[in-house]
Structure formats: structure tokens, C-alpha cells
Amino acid sequence: MPGDHDPTDRAYAEALDAADPLASFRDEFVIADDDVCYLDGNSLGRLPKATEEALRRVVSEEWGTGLVRGWSRWIDRPAQVGDRLGRAVLGAGPGQVLVADSTTVNLYRLAAAALDARPDRGAIVADPADFPTDRYVLQGLAAERGRRLRRLRAVRTDAVARACAPGDVALVCLSHVDFRTAALAPLAEITAAAHAAGALVLWDLSHSAGVVPVSLDAAGVDLAAGCTYKYLFSGPGAPAWVYVRAEQQRRLRAPVWGWFAQRDQFAMGGAFRRADGVTGWLTGTPSVLGLAAVDEGIGLVERAGVEAIRAKSVALTELVIALFDAWLAPLGFELMTTRQAAGRGSHVAVRHPEAWRLCRVLAEQDAVIADFRPPDVVRLGFSPLTTRFAEAWTGAERLRRACAERRYERVESVRPRVT
Amino acid sequence: MPGDHDPTDRAYAEALDAADPLASFRDEFVIADDDVCYLDGNSLGRLPKATEEALRRVVSEEWGTGLVRGWSRWIDRPAQVGDRLGRAVLGAGPGQVLVADSTTVNLYRLAAAALDARPDRGAIVADPADFPTDRYVLQGLAAERGRRLRRLRAVRTDAVARACAPGDVALVCLSHVDFRTAALAPLAEITAAAHAAGALVLWDLSHSAGVVPVSLDAAGVDLAAGCTYKYLFSGPGAPAWVYVRAEQQRRLRAPVWGWFAQRDQFAMGGAFRRADGVTGWLTGTPSVLGLAAVDEGIGLVERAGVEAIRAKSVALTELVIALFDAWLAPLGFELMTTRQAAGRGSHVAVRHPEAWRLCRVLAEQDAVIADFRPPDVVRLGFSPLTTRFAEAWTGAERLRRACAERRYERVESVRPRVT
Numbered sequence: 001m002p003g004d005h006d007p008t009d010r011a012y013a014e015a016l017d018a019a020d021p022l023a024s025f026r027d028e029f030v031i032a033d034d035d036v037c038y039l040d041g042n043s044l045g046r047l048p049k050a051t052e053e054a055l056r057r058v059v060s061e062e063w064g065t066g067l068v069r070g071w072s073r074w075i076d077r078p079a080q081v082g083d084r085l086g087r088a089v090l091g092a093g094p095g096q097v098l099v100a101d102s103t104t105v106n107l108y109r110l111a112a113a114a115l116d117a118r119p120d121r122g123a124i125v126a127d128p129a130d131f132p133t134d135r136y137v138l139q140g141l142a143a144e145r146g147r148r149l150r151r152l153r154a155v156r157t158d159a160v161a162r163a164c165a166p167g168d169v170a171l172v173c174l175s176h177v178d179f180r181t182a183a184l185a186p187l188a189e190i191t192a193a194a195h196a197a198g199a200l201v202l203w204d205l206s207h208s209a210g211v212v213p214v215s216l217d218a219a220g221v222d223l224a225a226g227c228t229y230k231y232l233f234s235g236p237g238a239p240a241w242v243y244v245r246a247e248q249q250r251r252l253r254a255p256v257w258g259w260f261a262q263r264d265q266f267a268m269g270g271a272f273r274r275a276d277g278v279t280g281w282l283t284g285t286p287s288v289l290g291l292a293a294v295d296e297g298i299g300l301v302e303r304a305g306v307e308a309i310r311a312k313s314v315a316l317t318e319l320v321i322a323l324f325d326a327w328l329a330p331l332g333f334e335l336m337t338t339r340q341a342a343g344r345g346s347h348v349a350v351r352h353p354e355a356w357r358l359c360r361v362l363a364e365q366d367a368v369i370a371d372f373r374p375p376d377v378v379r380l381g382f383s384p385l386t387t388r389f390a391e392a393w394t395g396a397e398r399l400r401r402a403c404a405e406r407r408y409e410r411v412e413s414v415r416p417r418v419t
Numbered sequence: 420m421p422g423d424h425d426p427t428d429r430a431y432a433e434a435l436d437a438a439d440p441l442a443s444f445r446d447e448f449v450i451a452d453d454d455v456c457y458l459d460g461n462s463l464g465r466l467p468k469a470t471e472e473a474l475r476r477v478v479s480e481e482w483g484t485g486l487v488r489g490w491s492r493w494i495d496r497p498a499q500v501g502d503r504l505g506r507a508v509l510g511a512g513p514g515q516v517l518v519a520d521s522t523t524v525n526l527y528r529l530a531a532a533a534l535d536a537r538p539d540r541g542a543i544v545a546d547p548a549d550f551p552t553d554r555y556v557l558q559g560l561a562a563e564r565g566r567r568l569r570r571l572r573a574v575r576t577d578a579v580a581r582a583c584a585p586g587d588v589a590l591v592c593l594s595h596v597d598f599r600t601a602a603l604a605p606l607a608e609i610t611a612a613a614h615a616a617g618a619l620v621l622w623d624l625s626h627s628a629g630v631v632p633v634s635l636d637a638a639g640v641d642l643a644a645g646c647t648y649k650y651l652f653s654g655p656g657a658p659a660w661v662y663v664r665a666e667q668q669r670r671l672r673a674p675v676w677g678w679f680a681q682r683d684q685f686a687m688g689g690a691f692r693r694a695d696g697v698t699g700w701l702t703g704t705p706s707v708l709g710l711a712a713v714d715e716g717i718g719l720v721e722r723a724g725v726e727a728i729r730a731k732s733v734a735l736t737e738l739v740i741a742l743f744d745a746w747l748a749p750l751g752f753e754l755m756t757t758r759q760a761a762g763r764g765s766h767v768a769v770r771h772p773e774a775w776r777l778c779r780v781l782a783e784q785d786a787v788i789a790d791f792r793p794p795d796v797v798r799l800g801f802s803p804l805t806t807r808f809a810e811a812w813t814g815a816e817r818l819r820r821a822c823a824e825r826r827y828e829r830v831e832s833v834r835p836r837v838t
Contacts, residue, residue, distance in 0.1 A: 070655060139690065289474075289654060289655075
């Protein structure tokens with residue numbers, strides 16, 4: 001950010017928008033109310049206009065008119081859309097990615113496969129600050145299969161190497177971007193450290209896929225999973241994805257033996273014979289509507305390019321950190337996200353004792369949708385294909401005002417079930 | 420069927436349509452080509468018009484406009500739609516049904532839970548003629564957990580009692596309606612026989628839910644699962660459902676510990692504490708679009724009533740069996756489906772050495788969509804809310820002609836991957 005510009009001047013953010021090579025992408029999304037500052041695309045990405053049309057087509061034409069004949073097209077979609085995701089987003093060659101099931105189910109089945117492949121190793125290394133479903137899935141598998149969960153104190157290469165040093169670790173399971181702090185883990189280095197200790201590695205890329213460049217093949221990653229409804233714009237509960245490195249596809253045993261994983265599926269043979277390649281990692285009937293939405297979402301990211309998206313993401317978080325320094329720090333906010341651009345994803349987390357009530361004030365009075373995370377975190381998320389610099393600026397400015405004017409004092413402090 | 424009517428006279432089928440109290444339901448579905456005989460609603464049900472509109476609403480309004488705020492509505496949908504399914508279709512009181520995940524994943528997690536609850540019993544009883552995914556899931560679990568699969572030769576109460584007699588059976592897992600023969604199992608009697616032997620019971624209701632009355636509560640069923648894209652009209656790959664009997668919900672351990680099963684989900688606490696009730700059987704983020712479609716499909720069945728649907732289903736299969744006798748038996752076809760209406764579901768299976776080529780002739784030349792099942796079965800499926808008697812009649816008549824004219828001889832005999 002040039003020193004001769006004042007980030008607290010809205011004109012500065014507007015100038016960044018004017019120079020933004022990705023600015024026109026926003027027109028490809030449904031923006032129902034241009035005044036709403038949507039800083040929660042890291043929970044649920046916006047709806048692409050093309051997805052509305054793709055869903056109408058798959059519902060009314062492919063299902064409504066084509067009926068069951070549609071399966072001649074649909075049957076290959078999990079692998080086709082997976083290949084596109086691999087190529088455009090994950091740095092994965094063909095035949096290693098599937099779009100199917102939920103992140104939770106995928107984490108379960110990949111982690112189970114990894115544990116089964118290391119029967120003589122009693123430990124799983126995981127981050128106690130990781131997203132709940134990751135932690136719970138591992139807790140369940142550890143309890144079921146008599147493994148110990150070893151808590152990692154910092155997601156750094158040396159910490160992983162230390163945690164793996166006893167030589168008893170079957171699996172290291174971590175998130176690429178921390179869902180609260182936005183800390184970006186050194187994926188390749190940690191993968192190498194875990195491998196050096198004989199462990200397999202499973203990465204959750206829910207908070208990085210589509211917004212941070214990833215090279216799963218080059219990094220030697222064994223297994224990865226993630227959702228598609230954040231930076232891949234695929235809608236609430238859209239199917240998630242799995243990556244199973246080619247060389248691990250036969251070595252590891254998929255726990256759920258479903259009919260979509262059967263060699264010569266429609267021969268419906270008596271014994272399960274797992275299909276070659278990543279197909280052997282399918283489970284049951286995939287969500288055809290969901291796949292159509294995922295395909296459209298990936299298409300937008302593919303066209304923009306993850307490198308360009310990352311550049312704008314960094315610029316957005318830089319702007320907001322500058323505004324944090326100018327506006328929020330003096331009001332008692334604490335920055336949880338690193339100031340090192342290379343070490344963070346696409347959101348900025350700030351702490352404040354009144355975080356929950358501030359989020360309510362923003363939503364109810366100021367048309368700012370941000371995310372509260374217990375106990376005291378406000379997440380400001382930036383989705384470069386839809387978030388304008390001026391929108392990020394306005395969100396930060398409204399947060400400043402809501403706090404400075406102490407408007408949160410007039411809000412109930414009872415927290416809802418859903419945030 | 421009155422003796423003084425000739426079923427081979429089309430006027431007879433037309434008279435049945437004229438007297439059909441459910442006839443008007445067909446108008447509530449998208450019928451792109453009225454001349455197509457769609458006899459494969461047991462693979463994929465037709466598209467309800469209301470579903471087109473419901474999906475448009477959930478996509479464009481709830482997601483596009485509401486954005487992440489939609490979760491305040493969506494979060495309860497798996498249980499809400501599950502309760503409706505339980506009430507309208509499954510004979511299940513509230514708090515026991517969830518709409519989530521795929522049939523395959525649901526069979527896996529329910530069967531795993533049952534096996535874990537009977538650690539000292541080494542056998543699983545299953546039908547080697549069951550649908551592939553059921554068999555493969557059980558094969559995988561048996562291999563993983565060191566259990567024996569005991570093949571059941573006939574899905575009858577005495578056969579189940581015999582298979583369970585050694586007292587070593589952890590789980591009996593069967594389909595209510597056989598996907599090939601349409602044989603309808605005596606669900607309550609088999610459940611009682613399995614329980615008498617100390618086994619748990621898991622029923623797959625994919626081919627009966629919505630077309631055969633079911634009383635899971637009254638029958639004492641422990642666990643059940645099924646799809647929603649056949650007689651529940653929810654679209655390709657729509658989310659499936661699980662039933663977990665109230666008294667088993669805490670006794671059994673759900674294997675996949677996902678964040679949607681966590682008590683106080685959005686507190687995001689450190690340790691997994693399973694939610695009370697059926698919520699503890701959720702896994703990850705549910706498909707919001709899929710749930711909207713399932714809800715609409717159930718709504719149609721609820722309005723028609725499963726008893727009325729069953730009555731028409733029986734009349735449709737009676738008609739086609741009469742036509743089989745008149746037309747198909749003389750051409751060398753064999754009836755696989757029982758003549759006892761009480762013992763069959765909503766399709767009629769016929770065998771013929773040229774079954775595969777006949778299905779191709781029907782699809783390509785005669786606008787009849789029926790289902791081929793290896794090695795030699797033609798399935799004629801009847802979905803009472805959309806299938807007319809005249810449509811069933813025409814389908815049987817075109818099958819007769821295709822065979823009598825030996826038109827299959829001019830068709831390639833290579834089978835496709837997808838049928």
C-alpha cells in the first residue's frame with residue numbers, strides 16, 4: 001500500500017476498485033442489495049448467475065425431460081468436475097479428485113483409510129484449534145480404533161516434526177487455512193516433515209480452495225478434502241471433494257464400499273471389486289444438482305485464475321489490516337490474523353469482548369454481514385470475485401462506528417444457535 | 420380385475436384411468452412428451468412442477484438474496500423434512516428420521532453402529548440378491564471388522580429365523596422390496612424373528628418408501644434407510660434418509676462424529692458431545708437444495724396418501740401381469756414377480772434372453788423407457804402418481820410387438836456402462 005495514500009479515505013478503496021482487474025466478475029453474481037457489505041463469503045459464497053441457469057437446466061431439462069436417461073451424462077460428473085477442480089484450483093493432475101459427499105463424510109473416510117494403512121502406529125496428530133467437524137471426526141475415529149490424539153500446539157513445520165518424532169504417528173490431519181485466525185500453514189513443508197516421520201497427511205482445504213494457490217501434486221500430499229460452498233460458490237450444502245494421490249489409490253483401502261466404486265458398476269456383480277483409480281473412492285449416488293453448481297463455481301475461479309484471486313485477496317486483507325490499525329486497535333480490538341501476507345488466507349479475524357453483540361448490530365442496523373466465532377471473534381471474510389475494496393472499507397468503517405457509538409449496549413447478549 | 424373385461428383391450432386401461440382417484444396428480448408433474456411410456460419411475464421419479472418452483476426459490480431467494488442468513492432456516496431442515504417423511508410415509512413418530520447423505524453412506528453408518536453394538540456376535544445376515552450397494556457396504560464392513568456374511572436364501576420369516584438360529588448374528592440387513600423381482604418382504608415378522616435371536620435389524624426401503632405402506636414404529640424396526648429419488652420424486656442424487664428408532668438413538672454409537680451432530684453446534688466446543696435424539700445422527704452440512712426437493716416430493720405423497728397410492732400400484736401391477744399372461748408368456752417371457760399382490764412392490768420383472776436388446780428397441784424405436792437388469796431382466800416400474808393405466812398398457816403392448824417382430828435382432832448386443 002503506497003505510503004502517500006490514506007487507507008481511511010474511502011477514495012483510496014475506490015481507486016483500488018477502479019484498478020482491479022477482477023472487478024467485472026462481481027457482475028456475474030446475484031447482488032440483491034448493493035448496499036449490503038457481505039463479509040461472510042468464507043462461510044457461504046454468493047450465487048453466480050450462471051448457476052441459476054445451470055440449475056434450471058439440469059432440473060427442468062435433464063431431469064424433467066431426460067428422466068432416467070440423464071444418467072448417461074451424470075454418471076461421470078463426480079470425476080469430471082473433480083478433474084476440473086484439480087486442474088483449476090488444487091494443482092492436481094487428472095484422476096485424483098472427486099466431487100462427492102460432504103466434507104465431514106470425506107474427512108471420515110479418508111482418515112479411516114489412513115489409519116487402516118498404519119495399523120502399528122497409535123497416534124493421530126491434529127490441531128485442537130481446528131474446525132469442529134475435523135476435530136470431532138478424528139475424536140470419533142480415535143475412540144473407535146483405539147488411537148491417541150496428539151494435540152499440536154502450533155501448525156508449523158518444526159512443531160509437526162516434533163509431534164511426529166516418536167515415530168508412532170499414523171496420520172497428520174490439519175487445515176490449510178485456520179477457520180478462525182486465517183493462519184496459512186506451510187503445506188508442502190509440513191507434508192514433507194510428516195512423511196519423514198512415516199505418517200500420512202490429510203489436509204482440509206475448505207478455507208483455501210479457490211482463494212489460495214495450492215499444488216497438491218507437487219507438495220506430495222497424500223489425501224485432501226474440502227467444501228465447495230465458500231470460495232467455490234457452489235451453494236449451501238453443495239457436495240464436497242476428495243483428493244486421493246494416484247499412488248495411494250490402491251495402497252489405501254476405502255472404508256465405504258458403495259456401488260459407484262464398483263468396477264463395471266452396472267453389471268451389478270456379486271462381489272465388490274473396487275474400480276481402478278479414483279473411481280474406487282466414490283461411494284453412493286452423487287448429487288446431480290450439486291455437481292452442476294460446483295461445476296459453474298469452479299468455472300468462474302478457473303476463468304479468473306487463482307493467482308489473480310490471491311493477489312486481490314492479499315490486497316483486501318492488507319487494506320483491512322491498515323484500517324484495523326487506524327480504527328479498530330484504538331477501540332480495544334485485537335488482531336488475530338498475521339500481518340505477514342504470506343501467512344494468511346482470505347479473512348481477517350479481530351477479537352473484542354463485545355464481538356457477538358457487535359456482529360448483531362452490524363447485521364441488524366448496518367447491513368454488514370460478518371461472522372461471529374466464539375468466544376470473542378469477528379471474522380471479516382473477503383471473496384475476491386465478489387468483494388469490492390469499497391465494500392471491505394465500508395464494513396470496517398461500520399464496525400468502527402458500531403463500537404465507538406457503543407450501540408452494542410442496546411442489544412441482547414443471548415447468543416443464537418446459528419451464527 | 421372383473422372377469423367380463425378383456426385386459427388386452429386398450430379401452431379397459433382407459434376405463435381404469437377414468438375411474439382413477441389419483442389421475443389428476445399427473446398434472447402436477449412435468450410431462451415433456453405425453454407419448455413416452457415412462458416405466459422407470461422406480462429408478463428415477465418424475466419432476467414435480469412444485470419442485471421446479473421450490474428449487475428456484477431456495478436458489479435465487481434463500482441463497483442468492485438471503486446469503487448465509489439462510490442457515491437460520493436451513494439448519495433444522497434435515498430433521499423437519501425427516502419428521503414429515505416419518506409421518507407421511509414411514510409410520511414413524513417425530514424425532515427418528517433425518518434426510519441427509521446418500522443411501523450408501525447411511526447404510527454404512529447404520530450397519531457399522533449395529534455391529535459395534537453386538538461386538539460378541541460374528542455374523543451379518545444378508546440377501547445375496549440384494550441391491551449392489553447394500554451388499555458391497557456389508558462386504559466392506561465384514562472385512563473391516565472381522566465378521567462373517569451369512570447369505571440368506573429366501574427373504575422369508577422362517578429363513579431369517581433359521582439364519583439367526585446359531586445366536587451369533589449381530590445384524591440382519593435386508594431390502595423391503597427386492598430391486599429385481601419386486602418381492603415384498605414381511606417386514607414386521609422378519610424384524611420380530613431377528614429380534615428373537617438377539618440381532619438388530621436394518622431395512623433398506625428404497626423400493627418401497629412412498630409406494631408401499633410402512634409402519635416402522637409399530638414393526639419395532641431398529642434402523643432403516645432409503646433413497647428419495649424413486650417414489651418420492653426428489654431428483655437424481657437427492658439426499659437419502661435414515662430412521663433410528665428412539666430407544667436405539669443413545670444405545671448405538673454413530674460412527675461419523677460430524678459437527679451437525681454436536682450438542683450446541685455453534686459453541687464449537689472442544690470435545691464432541693453428541694446431541695440428544697436423532698440430531699446426534701447427523702453428520703456434516705446437509706444439501707439445502709436437495710432438502711427442498713425432498714420436501715416437495717413428500718408433500719405430493721402426503722396429499723395422495725400412501726394407502727391410495729398402494730391401491731393404484733396393485734391395480735397397475737395386476738393389469739400388467741394379466742397382459743403378461745396374454746401377450747408375453749406366449750413369446751417366451753418368464754414372470755419373476757409374484758402373482759400375490761400382497762407379496763410384491765410396484766414393479767413387474769420379466770425375464771427374456773433378449774432382455775437387453777429389447778430394452779434398447781423400446782427406448783430407441785418405441786418411446787418406452789423401461790429398465791434392464793443383468794443378466795436378462797426387464798423391469799416395468801409403475802409410479803402411481805404419474806403412471807397411467809393406459810401408459811402401462813401401451814408399454815406392455817410395445818414390448819410384445821418389439822419381441823414378436825424380432826426387431827431386437829437388428830440391435831447391437833454390446834451393453835452400455837449405464838442402463
